[in-house]
Amino acid sequence: xxxxxxxxxxxxxxxxxxxxxxxxxxxxxxxxxxxxxxxxxxxxxxxxxxxxxxxxxxxxxxxxxxxxxxxxxxxxxxxxxxxxxxxxxxxxxxxxxxxxxxxxxxxxxxxxxxxxxxxxxxxxxxxxxxxxxxxxxxxxxxxxxxxxxxxxxxxxxxxxxxxxxxxxxxx
Amino acid sequence: xxxxxxxxxxxxxxxxxxxxxxxxxxxxxxxxxxxxxxxxxxxxxxxxxxxxxxxxxxxxxxxxxxxxxxxxxxxxxxxxxxxxxxxxxxxxxxxxxxxxxxxxxxxxxxxxxxxxxxxxxxxxxxxxxxxxxxxxxxxxxxxxxxxxxxxxxxxxxxxxxxxxxxxxxxx
DNA sequence: AGCCTCTATGTGATTGTATAACATTACACA
DNA sequence: TGTGTAATGTTATACAATCACATAGAGGCT
Numbered sequence: 001x002x003x004x005x006x007x008x009x010x011x012x013x014x015x016x017x018x019x020x021x022x023x024x025x026x027x028x029x030x031x032x033x034x035x036x037x038x039x040x041x042x043x044x045x046x047x048x049x050x051x052x053x054x055x056x057x058x059x060x061x062x063x064x065x066x067x068x069x070x071x072x073x074x075x076x077x078x079x080x081x082x083x084x085x086x087x088x089x090x091x092x093x094x095x096x097x098x099x100x101x102x103x104x105x106x107x108x109x110x111x112x113x114x115x116x117x118x119x120x121x122x123x124x125x126x127x128x129x130x131x132x133x134x135x136x137x138x139x140x141x142x143x144x145x146x147x148x149x150x151x152x153x154x155x156x157x158x159x160x161x162x163x164x165x166x167x168x169x170x171x
Numbered sequence: 172x173x174x175x176x177x178x179x180x181x182x183x184x185x186x187x188x189x190x191x192x193x194x195x196x197x198x199x200x201x202x203x204x205x206x207x208x209x210x211x212x213x214x215x216x217x218x219x220x221x222x223x224x225x226x227x228x229x230x231x232x233x234x235x236x237x238x239x240x241x242x243x244x245x246x247x248x249x250x251x252x253x254x255x256x257x258x259x260x261x262x263x264x265x266x267x268x269x270x271x272x273x274x275x276x277x278x279x280x281x282x283x284x285x286x287x288x289x290x291x292x293x294x295x296x297x298x299x300x301x302x303x304x305x306x307x308x309x310x311x312x313x314x315x316x317x318x319x320x321x322x323x324x325x326x327x328x329x330x331x332x333x334x335x336x337x338x339x340x341x342x
Numbered sequence: 343a344g345c346c347t348c349t350a351t352g353t354g355a356t357t358g359t360a361t362a363a364c365a366t367t368a369c370a371c372a
Numbered sequence: 373t374g375t376g377t378a379a380t381g382t383t384a385t386a387c388a389a390t391c392a393c394a395t396a397g398a399g400g401c402t
Contacts, residue, residue: 017318038360043369045379065358077381085379094196100271101326103359114376118311120320133312135327138309139287143302147188148334149291155328156306157273214398216350236387248352253388256350274359274388 016121017163019130026056029107033095036111042093047076051086052107055096060120061128101129101157104132116154122162124169129162141145188291188300188334197227198254200278204266205284213264218247223278226267232275232299233291270299272328277301287325293333295340300333 032142033052036048064083068090070079087105089097095111097145098104099119108117109130118133133156144151161169186246204223208215225241226233235254236268243249258276269275273340279288280301289304304327307315315322332340 009299017320043379047380063359072210079382081362081382082380085333085361090179100328102273106232115380118306118314120315120318120322122313122320123323129314129318129320131311133306133311134309135289135304135329140291140304140327140329141303143283143300144291144329144331147291147300148337149188149293149300149321149329150332151291151329152294154330157271157326158311158315158320158322159325160307160315160323161321166319166321214350218351234387235389250353252353252391253351255389260350 026053029031029056031109033111037093040093046081047071048086048089050074050076052090053096055090055105055107055121057076059106060126061099061102061106063102063104067105097130098107099157100155101159102126102128107136116156118156118158119156120160120162122165124161124165127162127164177288188298192342197224202283202326204282208264211264213260218242218253219257219260221245221247222254223261223266226261226276226278230275230277230299231268231297232273234275235274244247268285270284270313270328271326272330273297273299287322289327291329291331291333293336295332298335 030049030053033049034044035143036042047068050071051067054067064080064087067087068078068080071083071093076082087096089096091098091105094108094114096105096107097119099106099121099149102130106128116135118131118171119137120129120131122128134153135141135154135156136151140154143149181267189273201220201224204220205215207213214289221242222238225238235251235258238258239249239251239254242254247253258267258269262276263280264282267276267278267287268288268290270277270292272290274293277290277299287304287306289302289306291300292300294301302341304325307322310323312322314320
């Protein structure tokens with residue numbers, strides 16, 4: 001049992017905190033990934049495909065060991081490196097993101113465009129929504145330029161309460 | 172030996188990537204912490220003081236186990252909770268920050284003012300500089316308002332190359 | 343002083359996260 | 373068909389974080 005097992009997954013859960021056709025959402029994303037890998041000469045192997053599928057099942061971040069549990073169920077290797085290597089591939093190529101705050105991973109909602117993602121993390125239900133940010137504009141960018149720091153990547157993660165849990169709390 | 176031991180600490184290292192009188196920097200900060208704890212009725216105990224001193228020694232983020240090693244050298248308890256409890260206290264009261272990207276901790280450079288810190292992390296020398304950000308203004312804030320997400324705290328961490336390492340790389 | 347309570351510390355054990363190191367297999371392609 | 377490279381499998385281990393429980397001190401109170 002890993003940490004994630006404590007919360008029950010809601011297959012019709014929030015995407016950007018909004019409901020949608022989740023089955024199509026998953027299969028569309030898998031197919032899109034397949035197409036892009038073919039186009040870019042990337043190898044979309046069974047483990048990588050399975051890990052992406054696992055992540056797509058829920059719009060929440062999953063820890064590596066939760067993923068590992070599911071890989072085992074499907075007969076894949078179940079040692080940590082198996083999951084971490086697939087995750088590295090997915091993150092590197094923009095199919096998934098790492099949520100630093102949670103030491104966990106989530107499928108990207110628009111893998112095609114290159115982007116600087118930002119995340120909103122609900123501390124009550126663990127739902128995670130992806131959005132855009134441009135932190136390099138604004139105070140952070142100014143400070144970097146002033147000091148000579150060369151920004152290569154930024155992590156922007158907001159912790160708070162998602163709309164569904166706000167409603168629940170006020171009910 | 173823990174991970175941090177691999178890199179040699181530079182006692183005259185960068186603060187916001189700029190040189191300064193580090194001895195005074197440490198003792199001033201400790202004294203300021205002492206004063207503020209007295210004023211706010213907080214107990215600035217020996218362990219907490221020592222952990223803050225350890226963090227102040229270098230403008231880098233230290234992992235909990237690196238801190239633990241140093242605590243042991245000074246005769247304090249050396250089990251993980253000793254460090255984590257002191258770190259919880261320091262973070263809660265604004266004397267230190269947690270760097271999510273590194274699962275590590277760093278002393279705050281201006282503990283007096285309440286602030287939304289942002290960090291610049293050098294991936295080559297591990298130096299970390301603290302600055303300000305206002306992520307809730309801008310795209311992230313717009314997205315939060317649009318979806319009804321209530322932001323309570325934001326993590327902003329930029330990864331890149333610090334001025335010193337940029338110079339080294341170009342030399 | 344003595345007592346009480348609450349906070350902080352010490353310690354052992356356990357769980358979760360991540361990587362190093364190395365053997366093996368699958369694939370691309372000359 | 374051999375050969376180099378990328379991907380996978382497996383063991384072991386390092387690092388991060390928390391639980392549970394025992395003990396010690398600080399401060400308030402009579």
